[in-house]
Amino acid sequence: MTEYGRSPGSEPWNPEDPLYGDQGWGGQQAAAGHTPYGGQPQQQYPQPTQQQYDGRQAPYQQDPYQQDPHQQQYPQQPQQQDPYQQQYPQQQQQYNQQQYNGAWDTGQQAAMPYGTTPADPYGAQQPGYADESADYYRTPEAYPPPQPPGRRRPEPEAEPEPEAEADWQAEAPQEEKHPFFTGDDGRDDDSEYDDDPRESRRAGGGRERRGKTKKKSRNGCACLVVSLVLAGGVGGVGYFGYQFWQGQFGAAEDYTGAGxxxxxxxxxxxxxxxxxxxxxxxxxxxxxxxxxxxxxxxxxxxxxxxxxxxxxxxxxxxxxxxxxxxxxxxxNALIIPEGQRNVRIYEQIDTRLALKAGTTSAVARAEAKNLGLPGWANNHANVKDPLEGFLFPASYPIAKGTKPEEVLRQMVARANEEYREVGLESKAKQLGLKDPWQLLTLASLVQVEGKTHDDFRKMSEVVYNRLKPTNTETNQLLQFDSAFNYLKGQSKIDISESEINSNQDPYNTYTQRGLTPGPISNPGNEALAAALNPTKDGWLYFVATDGMSKTEFAKTHAQFLKLKDKFDASQGKN
Known part of the structure; x- marks a missing residue:
């Protein structure tokens, strides 16, 4: 190939050339973008190209294609006889006739003359160099000369190489070979044709027949697997559907019997x-x-x-x-009734937890400030038990192994919750009291002395009226037997006047004015409500006339004396 590269009418392309095959049938079509010679008349010009043969320069050669008789002719170098034309005169003559008449069904002209050789781009044999220019169509390895479309014969089927066989099999409809369906891992130890696929076909397709039978068996296994998967899916859907139905409409799971x-x-x-x-x-x-x-x-x-x-x-x-x-x-819960004193609650906790007597009482004294008391409940003088009034009456679960401080902490927390709910802290001053501690103390007195809801409200008014500085009937003395019993740790109804009047304990309301230093019981919700909402009837006295459950009220000292006589009669003193 010369330095000018390929051009229309130059040397024929070798089939091994990467661009071979772009020239139509048999490589004889004109290159794209060029006018075929069988079309409009074109003028031919010689190309000033040099070719070196053993250091000698070849003369310029004329285009081997014949010129149209009407074209202008230019002087050209003498041409040598085309070797192909000498060997095949008839075919060359017919070929030339069809080429220039434009009668081929392709409508295209050859891109190169048959008389040229790859070694000579201008198609001429140099004088004296016949042996150096080979004819590619005469050697045994040569490709046959291109034939016109009308005279082509099908090429004999060549046995495909292994790579070509793979391409041939890819073009044909393939049987499913996915490992999931075939179970084939690519190895067949029983085949005697593994080394050469072509031998397998020449030997009667032994491997293919055996492989086909095995594939059918494996396809059946794959279908069985798929069927099992689908059956499992349907079963799972059915199971979860049943569970959903049971959860929505079926009866809840339950044991039977007493266990x-x-x-x-x-x-x-x-x-x-x-x-x-x-x-x-x-x-x-x-x-x-x-x-x-x-x-x-x-x-x-x-x-x-x-x-x-x-x-x-x-x-x-x-x-x-x-x-x-x-x-x-x-x-198995610990139930604290309304009005019960702390000392009795400590005993119950010891019994329930199987503790030594006095254990809970000692814990209460030592841990009182660490059990959750509010700030307004601390630092009060002469208080016998700082937790009194904070072991709120309710039901408390106490299991075996529970520590006493845990039980006390539950009770204090419940009391704080109830006192916040009724507004104990915010309403104390509205009722003329110093702080919520006094209001809680008042409610504890009402809880112990009253018997009914109506009693609680009247009893509450008695306390408020006696606390007034204008009270000249009792001079701010409450005179509650329940307070004296508290300081004595007893529950007596008939107390002698000499015993009460001689005792100067801060909790003795017969000798000490005002409220006790602290609560004397644990009031419930009714007593708290009565302390926050007393009656306004002017009650100043009360007497348990039957000594037990019946309480009567009086507004004057004279009325009180009559109620006292009634009480003495019930006790057989008259």
Whole structure:
């Protein structure tokens, strides 16, 4: 190839050239963008190209294609006889005739003459160099000369090489060969044709026949696997669908019978059905929360289950669990009644926790400031027990192993909550009292002396009226027997005047004016409400005329004397 590169009418391209095949059929079409010679007449010019052969310069050669008779002719160098034309005169003559008549069905001209050789781009044999210019169509390795479309014959089918065989198989419809369906790992130890796929086909397709049979078997296994997966999916959907239906419409899971074994369950204050159900399920009493809630709703008294510690059987039906919790015998809570003194509560805690007598009382004295008392309850003089009035009357769950300070802390926390709710701190000064501590003390006195709700309000008015500086009837002396009994640690009704009048203890309201240094009991909600809302009737005296439950009130000293005589008569003193 010369330094000018390829151009229309130059040397033919070798089939191994990367651009070979872009020239139409057999490489004989004109290059794109060039006018075929069989079209409009074109003028040919010689190309000033030099070719070196052993250091000798070849003369300029004329384009080997024949000129149209009407074209202008230019002097050219003598041409040599085309070797191809000498060997195949008829074909060359017919080829030339068809080429210049433009009768081929392609409508295109050859891009190069047949008489040229790759070694000579101008198609001429140099004189004296015939042996140096080979004819590529005469050698055994040569490609056959291109044939016109009308005279082409199909090429004999060549046996594909292994790489070509892969391409041939890729073009044909392939049987599914994915490992999932075939189970084929690419190895076949039984095949005797593994080394050469062509030998397999020549030998009767032995490997292919055996492979095909194995593929059918493996396809069946794959289908079985898919079927099992689908069946599992359908089963899973059915299972979860059943679970959903059971959760929405089916009966809740539940045990049967009364169960066996025992366990303690602590039910906190204010717990609802779902909370109780969860606690029972965690302890193994009931099987499901829904079953317990359903049983509680079906029982007319189910909503009255109180806080406490319950001893219940394990794995019992929800209905049995509700019935057992409504039975006081299964309830193991510590119940503090209204008006009870702290000393009695300490004894109950010791008994419930199986502690030595006096253990809780000692803890209360030592840990009083660490149990959660509000600031206004601290640093009061002459107070016998700083926790008095703060062990609020309620039900407290106490399980075995609980420490006494934990129980006391629960009670103080409950008292703080109740006192905040009624507004004890904010309403004290509105009632003419110094602080909420005094208001709590007043409520504790009312709680001990009163018997009914009506008594509480009248008793509350008696205290407020006697505390007034204008009180000249009793001169601000409350004269409550309950306060004297508190300081004595007793509960007497008939106390001699000499004993009371001789005692100067700060808690003795017969000798000391005003309120006691601190509460003398733990008031409940009714006493607190009465202390915040006393009557306005002018009551100044009261007497338990039957010595027990009947309390009568008086506004003047004369009325009081009549009530006192009535009391003496009930005691057989007249």
């Amino acid at each position: 066996s074994g025992t366990v303690q369950v602590v039910i906190p204050e204010g717990a609802g059905g779902s909370v109780i159900g969860n606690l029972l399920k965690e302890k193994g009493v009931v099987k499901s929360v829904d079953a317990f809630v359903s049983a509680q709703n079906q029982n007319p008294k189910g909503k009255t289950i109180q806080a406490g510690v319950y001893t219940l059987n394990k794995e019992q039906s929800a209905a049995n669990a509700v019935t057992a919790m409504l039975n006081p015998s299964s309830r």
